[in-house]
Amino acid sequence: MYAMSAQRNKIHPHKYSLWIAMGSITMMFIGFTSAYIVKRAQANWRVFELPKIFWLSTVVILLSSVTIQLAVHQFKQRQMIRYRQLITLTAFLGVVFAALQLYGFSDMAAHGLKLDGAVSVSFIYVIVAMHILHVLGGVVALLVMFFRAFRKNVKVYSPVGIEVAATYWHFVDALWIYLLIFLSVAR
Amino acid sequence: MSNEATLHSHQEVHGSLEHDQHGNGHDGHEHHGTFISKYVFSMDHKMIAKQFLITGIVWAIIGAFFSVLFRLQLGFPDTSFPWLSSILGHWAENGHIKPEAYYALVTMHGTILVFFVLTAGLSGTFSNFLIPLQVGARDMASPFMNMLSYWFFFIASLVMMASLFVQTGPASGGWTAYPPLSALGDASIGSKIGMDLWITSMALFVVSQLLGGLNYISTILNMRTKGMSMTKMPLTIWAFFFTAVLGVLSFPVLLSGFILLLFDRHAGTSFYLSDIFVAGKALSNEGGSAILYQHLFWFLGHPEVYIIVLPAMGIVSEVLAINSRKPIFGYLAMIGSLFAICILAFLVWAHHMFVTGLNPFLGAFFVLLTLLIAVPSAIKVFNWLTTIWRGNINFTPGALFSIGFVSTFISGGLTGIWLGNSSIDIHLHDTYFVIAHFHIVMGVSAFFGMFAGIYHWFPKMYGRFLNNTLGYIHFWITLCGAYLIFWPMHYEGLAGMPRRYYDYSTWESFKQFAGLNHFISIVVIMVFATQLLFVFNFFYSIFKGRKLTIANPWKATTLEWTTPIHAGHGNWPGEVPEVHRWPYDYSKDGVDFIPQTVPIGPNESEH
Numbered sequence: 001m002y003a004m005s006a007q008r009n010k011i012h013p014h015k016y017s018l019w020i021a022m023g024s025i026t027m028m029f030i031g032f033t034s035a036y037i038v039k040r041a042q043a044n045w046r047v048f049e050l051p052k053i054f055w056l057s058t059v060v061i062l063l064s065s066v067t068i069q070l071a072v073h074q075f076k077q078r079q080m081i082r083y084r085q086l087i088t089l090t091a092f093l094g095v096v097f098a099a100l101q102l103y104g105f106s107d108m109a110a111h112g113l114k115l116d117g118a119v120s121v122s123f124i125y126v127i128v129a130m131h132i133l134h135v136l137g138g139v140v141a142l143l144v145m146f147f148r149a150f151r152k153n154v155k156v157y158s159p160v161g162i163e164v165a166a167t168y169w170h171f172v173d174a175l176w177i178y179l180l181i182f183l184s185v186a187r
Numbered sequence: 188m189s190n191e192a193t194l195h196s197h198q199e200v201h202g203s204l205e206h207d208q209h210g211n212g213h214d215g216h217e218h219h220g221t222f223i224s225k226y227v228f229s230m231d232h233k234m235i236a237k238q239f240l241i242t243g244i245v246w247a248i249i250g251a252f253f254s255v256l257f258r259l260q261l262g263f264p265d266t267s268f269p270w271l272s273s274i275l276g277h278w279a280e281n282g283h284i285k286p287e288a289y290y291a292l293v294t295m296h297g298t299i300l301v302f303f304v305l306t307a308g309l310s311g312t313f314s315n316f317l318i319p320l321q322v323g324a325r326d327m328a329s330p331f332m333n334m335l336s337y338w339f340f341f342i343a344s345l346v347m348m349a350s351l352f353v354q355t356g357p358a359s360g361g362w363t364a365y366p367p368l369s370a371l372g373d374a375s376i377g378s379k380i381g382m383d384l385w386i387t388s389m390a391l392f393v394v395s396q397l398l399g400g401l402n403y404i405s406t407i408l409n410m411r412t413k414g415m416s417m418t419k420m421p422l423t424i425w426a427f428f429f430t431a432v433l434g435v436l437s438f439p440v441l442l443s444g445f446i447l448l449l450f451d452r453h454a455g456t457s458f459y460l461s462d463i464f465v466a467g468k469a470l471s472n473e474g475g476s477a478i479l480y481q482h483l484f485w486f487l488g489h490p491e492v493y494i495i496v497l498p499a500m501g502i503v504s505e506v507l508a509i510n511s512r513k514p515i516f517g518y519l520a521m522i523g524s525l526f527a528i529c530i531l532a533f534l535v536w537a538h539h540m541f542v543t544g545l546n547p548f549l550g551a552f553f554v555l556l557t558l559l560i561a562v563p564s565a566i567k568v569f570n571w572l573t574t575i576w577r578g579n580i581n582f583t584p585g586a587l588f589s590i591g592f593v594s595t596f597i598s599g600g601l602t603g604i605w606l607g608n609s610s611i612d613i614h615l616h617d618t619y620f621v622i623a624h625f626h627i628v629m630g631v632s633a634f635f636g637m638f639a640g641i642y643h644w645f646p647k648m649y650g651r652f653l654n655n656t657l658g659y660i661h662f663w664i665t666l667c668g669a670y671l672i673f674w675p676m677h678y679e680g681l682a683g684m685p686r687r688y689y690d691y692s693t694w695e696s697f698k699q700f701a702g703l704n705h706f707i708s709i710v711v712i713m714v715f716a717t718q719l720l721f722v723f724n725f726f727y728s729i730f731k732g733r734k735l736t737i738a739n740p741w742k743a744t745t746l747e748w749t750t751p752i753h754a755g756h757g758n759w760p761g762e763v764p765e766v767h768r769w770p771y772d773y774s775k776d777g778v779d780f781i782p783q784t785v786p787i788g789p790n791e792s793e794h
Contacts, residue, residue: 028439116455
């Protein structure tokens with residue numbers, strides 16, 4: 001048997017990788033938002049109101065952060081039925097969030113704020129859409145966890161998987177809060 | 188999770204592999220997988236490293252061959268080469284490369300060499316190969332992600348390769364893909380589907396780099412063996428670490444730039460476009476800024492040159508210390524300078540944009556920060572020179588290429604001080620001086636580092652040696668050739684000869700360089716032929732090279748040489764060795780070398 005002593009660290013490598021990945025994703029959105037700032041300083045910048053529905057979607061994604069945290073708790077208590085319910089609810093809230101964002105897009109389009117219009121408008125579409133993609137990535141991760149929880153022959157006792165998923169979920173939540181504040185303030 | 192558990196975690200993904208109990212793997216760690224799981228979809232970091240290397244070699248041949256083709260045009264503008272028509276078809280009618288083909292060749296040469304060879308081929312190969320072996324880990328933090336990293340690179344390669352064969356040709360607006368040329372399909376023939384494939388391929392490439400980088404960082408920080416503190420790591424690992432940090436933080440910004448570019452191409456947005464006429468027709472795009480793209484591009488683009496050269500620096504530090512039988516000079520200063528370069532890399536991007544109308548006041552800061560890079564670079568050069576100073580040097584091909592690296596890094600680096608000044612840059616921007624500078628300091632140097640690494644670690648990779656005689660021929664022709672090619676370009680550049688032009692013979696100011704261009708092109712062909720000699724040596728030696736009979740042929744201290752000659756997946760058949768000392772105990776207390784696994788003796792002197 002190989003020595004297990006080689007590993008003296010406390011943090012799981014997958015969790016570690018996730019933190020680096022979150023740094024990487026953050027850099028991408030920093031890229032977008034700094035492009036936004038550079039562009040805003042130039043001529044022809046059009047100011048407009050963000051769709052009101054974005055505030056509702058914010059409530060939804062905050063709520064989903066609470067549910068996934070409860071899911072982690074239930075997993076550790078081995079309450080697997082509650083756990084499955086909670087991750088399903090979280091994934092559902094993620095989809096609702098995405099739908100609300102898309103509704104926000106149609107709301108913008110209805111007010112004449114089209115993707116191929118002013119650059120400030122295009123930025124909203126691109127940034128918000130890229131964020132939706134990252135939320136949907138989290139939904140896919142939760143679906144994987146969901147089907148894993150139903151496997152008969154393999155039982156998972158390590159909470160690492162759900163903890164990684166939860167950390168990522170909180171991250172896209174926080175990312176949205178940052179974007180919402182940024183887009184509201186820097187108009 | 189232990190190394191062990193990480194190594195086995197992939198079996199959950201790959202159900203086809205037999206699941207041996209952890210307890211009975213006493214000797215060897217061979218996964219008796221199928222051909223597919225061993226050579227194709229392998230999760231062994233050593234096999235993935237070889238996949239990166241060989242894919243990189245294929246790309247290097249293609250990319251270098253492209254340079255031969257466009258050098259034919261530059262060196263022999265009036266000569267017809269009928270064989271060009273046979274291989275390029277209508278892109279080279281009457282034996283002359285068409286301007287469109289010329290621009291496509293130049294663009295693809297840059298893209299292939301910068302990204303596919305010197306990023307994926309260099310850091311992909313050696314980070315994968317050396318990180319687990321030298322830090323004492325059985326594999327990467329996530330072998331599965333590591334495999335994905337290679338296959339994303341492979342798909343990116345396929346897409347880029349496909350773009351070479353589309354009817355309108357590959358991207359041809361320069362490797363930097365500046366809009367509006369890259370944003371408007373009607374702008375040029377290479378801006379059509381070729382450009383879309385270029386962006387797609389590059390996006391996949393970024394994903395590959397991120398997956399790889401995540402793994403490298405988390406392996407280095409998390410998976411080190413017992414006793415391997417950060418300051419006991421070989422400098423190779425430090426270099427790969429900073430390379431990965433640069434990549435993970437800067438590639439996403441490039442990706443965001445590409446995403447905006449895609450929207451401009453296909454969704455009618457105007458991020459980069461404003462007030463443009465194509466073929467006499469005004470476009471409706473308004474309010475965009477082409478400079479915005481340059482900011483996003485160079486925020487990656489500049490760290491990218493360090494992503495290319497840092498691994499070479501790490502490899503050279505290691506190979507020089509081993510082959511001069513001396514400890515590396517200034518180990519901590521080497522780490523400090525790597526760190527300084529890593530930080531400064533993010534703060535100098537606008538020196539590529541001095542002539543874009545950048546505020547001169549802002550430019551002054553970028554000049555200062557750019558020139559500051561000379562400090563850590565000089566520290567590194569000083570330390571390499573003092574490492575080999577009065578050393579008992581073994582002039583192996585690896586050592587020669589390392590010394591060659593130091594030479595080209597000095598001569599190419601010094602011209603960087605010229606270009607970093609915004610006022611001199613007004614004259615030199617986009618001239619052959621720039622071409623000469625970055626080819627020597629980044630292209631040739633990085634290649635030399637890569638060759639040093641290949642000659643040095645080939646025995647560990649394949650259990651055989653590369654042929655030494657061919658290695659010496661390879662080194663001397665490449666070193667002399669590189670200087671003969673790029674040295675004259677400094678003069679052309681100082682005279683103001685701009686880069687990226689198709690034909691200088693009709694241009695009164697630069698007609699005088701016809702002979703020089705002729706000469707450069709002839710040397711290019713000779714150097715290219717020599718690289719093919721290396722490729723022959725590489726593949727011949729995999730099967731027929733002199734066999735390795737001892738585990739540690741270079742008498743090195745680092746952990747990779749404590750593994751068996753043909754190490755299986757998991758690297759060490761028994762326990763992972765424990766580390767007791769730094770990796771540079773050469774010629775200490777009269778002992779030639781002391782491996783890292785040897786405990787510190789009672790009467791040992793400090794290093």
